[in-house]
Amino acid sequence: MAAEKAEMDALKKECDALRTQIEAARKAANDGSMSAAAGGVASVGRVQLKLRKNLKGHLAKIYAMHWSADSRSMVSASQDGKLLVWDTFTGNKLVAVPLKSAWVMSVDFAPSGNLVASGGLDNICTVYNIKAASPKTLRELDAHTGYLSCCRFLSDSEILTASGDTTCCLWDLETGKQKIIFTNHIGDCMSLALSPDMNYFISGACDSLAKLWDVREGACKQTFSGHTSDINAIAFFPSGNAVITGSDDCSCKMYDLRADQEVLDYTDSSLNAGVTSLALSNSGRLIFAGYDDFNCHIWDSLKGEKVGVLSGHDNRVSCTGVPEDGMGVCTGSWDSFLKLWN
Amino acid sequence: MAASWRLRAVLSSRMSSKAPSSNSVAHARRIVQQLKVEAGFERIKVSKASADLMTYCTENARNDPLLMGIQASENPFKDKKPCTIL
Secondary structure (H helix, E strand, O other): OHHHHHHHHHHHHHHHHHHHHHHHHHHHHOOOOHHHHHHHOOOOOOOOOOEEEEEOOOOOOEEEEEEOOOOOEEEEEEOOOEEEEEEOOOOEEEEEEEOOOOOEEEEEEOOOOOEEEEEEOOOEEEEEEOOOOOOEEEEEEEOOOOOEEEEEEEEOOEEEEEEOOOEEEEEEOOOOEEEEEEEOOOOOEEEEEEOOOOOEEEEEEOOOOEEEEEOOOOOEEEEEOOOOOOEEEEEEOOOOOEEEEEEOOOOEEEEEOOOOEEEEEEOOOOOOOOEEEEEEOOOOOEEEEEEOOOOEEEEEOOOOEEEEEEOOOOOOEEEEEOOOOOOOEEEEEOOOOEEEEO | OHHHHHHHHHHOOOOOOOOOOOOHHHHHHHHHHHHHHHHOOOOOOHHHHHHHHHHHHHHHHHHOHHHHOOOHHHOOOOOOOOOOOO
């Protein structure tokens, strides 16, 4: 017992020393502020986007949406127990997928456009073939011991999931089995995003940390701190060198991966609502962040200034997405509507 | 936000009872191992990181429709008004 206590004390000391070392190394690399450096970049002015479409169809709160790679179809998930696939050019509903469990938290479109996936309080990630005559359940990925908060396809044969059981997982869709389990978070995992080159992904959790993982190795490479509450939303900057996070602490942050630290904080004293979702414009210059205050606020990612707002929802904005061609923004809300803006 | 999901999870009885780590020394060793990995990371300067991010934005600005604006005739989401041939 005494030997064990001695070892624990030694390990704790080593932990503290390593944390101090990391902080010192980050400080040494912090030779100038990003927002000051961005002083020389031209302002984007006021970003005023118009509401182009109001998509009605869901009968309850919308929790998630995701664009298809064709930048035209889009899938949304609601606690009315349905996934709806929309043609956003016409506003028509293309496919309705009835869910076994109405408590859905996440939805994703496979890059091929053939499959969609969803999951939530059932702890299961269900994959559907929507190109069949009527939507067919392809796989039920059942191994998480907590709710499914996020799912992201790498291809028609692999998918990543994030869970309230504090782990993320890479699944083989051909066998329906787990390939790799990513463990390191000490709080519910709430969101994940794949790097542009698909070799890494980033996760945000209720331990207020964001972690970078190697998809193939299964290892946690870097940990980013700074938020003071749950990280609900996370996205890669298009160059792959930075990530943006959105949190219940009412702020968004940008972390640079190569500098291994926070480089910008997006806060406004008048904004006292948690961030639920976020998406970036194609150049990475604009951040569209959905908040509990019923709005989607637009930030200049380089200068850290608020440059616009998308107002119109009558309840919390729960999901936000920009298609691959960057031609618009979609916001989904607890008011049961999806809105398209550009 | 997660708090409401955890509450629902409890109400629908699917919360896992996570077994406490039986070997806390092993757990502490894993934490130290992870911190060693993170401490070994080679960082670049924030000034270089910022410069690269700014360069990326400015170089890709012209490929960003939401930044540049979209012509009405090329806007896929804009409702097309019906034409009347006089």
